[in-house]
Amino acid sequence: MTHSKNLAALALALAGLMAQPALAQPSAAKTTPAAPAGLYQALGEKPGITRLVDDFVNRLVTDPRIGSHFKSIKPAALKESLTDQFCQLSGGPCKYEGADMKSAHADMDINKGHFNALVEVLQSAMDAQGIPFTQQNRLLALLAPMHRDVITVR
Template sequence: MQSFRTLIALLLAVGSLHAFAADDALYQDLGGGAGIRRIVADLLPAVQADARISASFDGVDLEHLAEKLEEQFCDVAGGPCKYSGKDMQTIHEDLKLNHAHFNALVEDLQAAMERNGVPSRVQNRLLARLAPMHRDVVTK
């Protein structure tokens, strides 16, 4: 599994989401919209079953969450989608999430991508683009 230190290194290397070109190569490498839907469909039951973070998803509308995650992953990967959800800081400010929670979600996302045949290099590219969100998600 990708370590938190590696994610931080990627975060520092990338700087921000705006540093990426607008091409859709990552989106295509993830399998396009269908591939992202499969990853998200695999991810949500995993986080619900993950004792480290499952409480954070209590009472969450999982259908809405799936829709927003699909949009976000598509947008971040350079696909044709535009994320229409709230910003990460607003969504997570009251959850008091720490580094361990963030790492657990990253591990669950990696496992979902593995189960869906996403190569490690493609996983790392998506994680690098998501890494800047760390500062808005971890609030504790």
């Protein structure tokens, strides 16, 4: 599948990831689908998720389109929070204890363009980590319901 087809599929699957400080949420847990069987293992368990998030955040903070949204964020704290969130969402043993998405993004002025840029950065990180497209979509499907709370500029 081509990169542009991947982006289109990601955009559809990810009609709502996040943009910063952390993704997960106690409130979104009610609407987030259960983790597909084996997703945590397919992502490489905690070490694989840690590598993915490390790559993702490193790309995010330097991306010219959205890096400015992260200038006041400590990358290490963001990485820890996202690792726990991705781990929990994928069916791993981690416990995300960060802010809910609505609170975390309330004052960030995030529009659809910012959101789409973030999706592209996440896709690049997943590609670089060798995560198969099917597994990417499985993770993105878990993140997608969060878009309603992340995009704050309609």
